[in-house]
Amino acid sequence: MEQAKNIGIRENVISNLGVNPQDAKISLTYFTISFATLLIGGLLGLIQGLERAGLYSLPAGFNYYQVLSAHGLLLLVVFTATFTIGYQLANLSHSFNGLLPKVRKMIWIGIVLKVIGVVLAVTMIVLGEASVLYTFYPPLAAHPIFYIGLVLLVLGIWSVAFGVFINYRHWRKENPGKPTPILAFFAMGVFVLWFFASLGVTIEVFMIIPWVLGWVETINVMVTRTLFWWFGHTLVNIWYLVATSAWYIIVPKIVGGKHFNEKLIRLVVILLVVLNIPGGFHHQIIDPAISISIKFLHVFMSLSIAVPSLMTAFAMFYVLEKAGRKKGGKGLFGWFKKLPWGDVRFLAPMIAMIAFIPGGAGGIVNTSNQMNQVIHNTMWVVGHFHVTVGVSVVLTFFGICYWLIPHLSKRQLTPKMNKIGVIQTWIWTIGMTIMAGSMHLAGLVGDPRRTSDTTYAGHETALSWLPYEYVFATGATLLLIGVIIQVYAVFNMMFFAPKGKTEYPVSEPEDDQPKVPMWTERWGLWAIVLLAVVAMAYVIPIVDMIVNAPPGSPPIKTW
Amino acid sequence: MSKLEEIWMTVSVGVLVIFMVIVGYQTYALGMGPPSHKETIDPQKVEQTAPFDNPGLIDLGDNKYELVMTLEAFAFNPGNVEVPVGAEVEFTMTSKDVSHGVQIPGTNVNAMVLPGHIQKITHTFDEPGEYLILCNEYCGTGHQAMFTTITVK
Ligand SMILES: [Cu+2]
Numbered sequence: 001m002e003q004a005k006n007i008g009i010r011e012n013v014i015s016n017l018g019v020n021p022q023d024a025k026i027s028l029t030y031f032t033i034s035f036a037t038l039l040i041g042g043l044l045g046l047i048q049g050l051e052r053a054g055l056y057s058l059p060a061g062f063n064y065y066q067v068l069s070a071h072g073l074l075l076l077v078v079f080t081a082t083f084t085i086g087y088q089l090a091n092l093s094h095s096f097n098g099l100l101p102k103v104r105k106m107i108w109i110g111i112v113l114k115v116i117g118v119v120l121a122v123t124m125i126v127l128g129e130a131s132v133l134y135t136f137y138p139p140l141a142a143h144p145i146f147y148i149g150l151v152l153l154v155l156g157i158w159s160v161a162f163g164v165f166i167n168y169r170h171w172r173k174e175n176p177g178k179p180t181p182i183l184a185f186f187a188m189g190v191f192v193l194w195f196f197a198s199l200g201v202t203i204e205v206f207m208i209i210p211w212v213l214g215w216v217e218t219i220n221v222m223v224t225r226t227l228f229w230w231f232g233h234t235l236v237n238i239w240y241l242v243a244t245s246a247w248y249i250i251v252p253k254i255v256g257g258k259h260f261n262e263k264l265i266r267l268v269v270i271l272l273v274v275l276n277i278p279g280g281f282h283h284q285i286i287d288p289a290i291s292i293s294i295k296f297l298h299v300f301m302s303l304s305i306a307v308p309s310l311m312t313a314f315a316m317f318y319v320l321e322k323a324g325r326k327k328g329g330k331g332l333f334g335w336f337k338k339l340p341w342g343d344v345r346f347l348a349p350m351i352a353m354i355a356f357i358p359g360g361a362g363g364i365v366n367t368s369n370q371m372n373q374v375i376h377n378t379m380w381v382v383g384h385f386h387v388t389v390g391v392s393v394v395l396t397f398f399g400i401c402y403w404l405i406p407h408l409s410k411r412q413l414t415p416k417m418n419k420i421g422v423i424q425t426w427i428w429t430i431g432m433t434i435m436a437g438s439m440h441l442a443g444l445v446g447d448p449r450r451t452s453d454t455t456y457a458g459h460e461t462a463l464s465w466l467p468y469e470y471v472f473a474t475g476a477t478l479l480l481i482g483v484i485i486q487v488y489a490v491f492n493m494m495f496f497a498p499k500g501k502t503e504y505p506v507s508e509p510e511d512d513q514p515k516v517p518m519w520t521e522r523w524g525l526w527a528i529v530l531l532a533v534v535a536m537a538y539v540i541p542i543v544d545m546i547v548n549a550p551p552g553s554p555p556i557k558t559w
Numbered sequence: 560m561s562k563l564e565e566i567w568m569t570v571s572v573g574v575l576v577i578f579m580v581i582v583g584y585q586t587y588a589l590g591m592g593p594p595s596h597k598e599t600i601d602p603q604k605v606e607q608t609a610p611f612d613n614p615g616l617i618d619l620g621d622n623k624y625e626l627v628m629t630l631e632a633f634a635f636n637p638g639n640v641e642v643p644v645g646a647e648v649e650f651t652m653t654s655k656d657v658s659h660g661v662q663i664p665g666t667n668v669n670a671m672v673l674p675g676h677i678q679k680i681t682h683t684f685d686e687p688g689e690y691l692i693l694c695n696e697y698c699g700t701g702h703q704a705m706f707t708t709i710t711v712k
Contacts, residue, residue: 286594291595296583376662456691459706461690462691549599550600551603551675
């Protein structure tokens, strides 16, 4: 009860103050970068789809792998990261009644570092000096400036992360004995996970830079791969954690309900943060130099993430059913029809949540030893992450735009814009279903990923993949239309929509909820647990890879 | 936590445990674990190191073969190998340069082949035909041209 009252008071204070203009500027800057990147990255995605199906050829001087490197880096790293930061900082500012001035400064420094970093890395890709894809596996060696760009990108993210930690500590000190608002708790989880995830790739890049500069002759290939996936897979789960913050806290308000038991929500956040990093190992299930027993342990460690995910599924169905019944939905599925399907703020994250069911099931396939062997490095994997990132995460992000951007720009979500959003959501859903669905099927019959042309001199097995590739191209075309509509909607709501006030839809707890347990706030402890889990997963294999290492590999440029 | 929540959590964890038992049974009892060979080699001296100094198909008798293969941008050596129907072939592979992946669509042959490491995977070819062997890890501009065949007759 007391908790509910506290939140009630806080809500009032916030609606009196409204949006903090300095913080709104930060978030809107991030969204501008984010959606400009989406437009470029999406266009590069369609070019790939057409090239692969043999329907288009790139102009002389450019090749498929260059386009793929840029598409991967721009969408998987830049678009998602900048959206995440813009959204999480808005949540933090809303929860804390504005950010601290020195934190704002750190965030602006972060923006500058990141932009310089991305420009350096992408320039090297465009110049043909870094066609090394998102994974940049050594001994493929790009231009040193590419890696320096990555370092600046990571430093930019750290600058924001430390800002968030400082602001969190400050609020906790100012409000002794009070639990942090739940959205701020999510933001803490996101940045703690992000910081520890990026440690792996940071160590990797600091191994690579002296090697590409010629200061050391060779590099340990297995260690760099392992450090990459420490980061590379966790990154995807950071976006997923960001999406769940909207599922748990924003969606219930939009459907006219209340959020789930806060103790469980906090427990899910903590589990997603501490269990996540070892999941990266399932990318190495068919690698040499890792024993079968270690791989078996990692099947378990990767799958453990299914537990908080299933808890989320339970909580969301509970909340939605309750809201639907309150509106008069009867029978087993009557509540389902009562949900606000015509409201883009609900429709987009709802489809995102539904997509997580096949997405999660596909993830279990990828994680398990024998099944992984069937689909490893095939189009199945590409289909899988277009369902998880491309739908579960991205549609949630799109849905957030329709209330957060007008809120920050002090404008309105008009019924017309809502309708555009609904149409966009369906185009996206259909496009992804067609593209990702056919990618899964093509992968099962062996179509490899990351390959510009899969005709293999007309071998009959290879020719059987072509029909699927035409279907990918059709899906990719719809998706580019979706991107264009979304980018239009974002900039329209940012600069041209009618002035007004838009609600920040934060749901409240139900009335009879117990007090939020304060032990959930012990982030120092969660960081130690995270490190212990990482140590359990990584110490034995990495020591083995170093002690039993072969002579290393020199830098090689094969493009 | 409510009763329903407890049931849901128990079922979730139960499914996870059953899943692990199945994967464990396949891995350890049926010997279906993923390719995980642990031998190493100097990636800059592959051509001077046995058995890769003389790559090719070795007849082990009993319709069993070892195929010693080197991978490099953008070729498999040797290529276009022929084996009889029912042959059990153990692929012994390493890379002379960057990371590659070997995949034979329509079979469970799928393994990473990394410089400095020797990788092994075994497959029995029960059906006749011309199988495609392709590289499924990006290795450079000619990656799409890195393939060969194995003919079973
Ligand atoms: Cu290759």
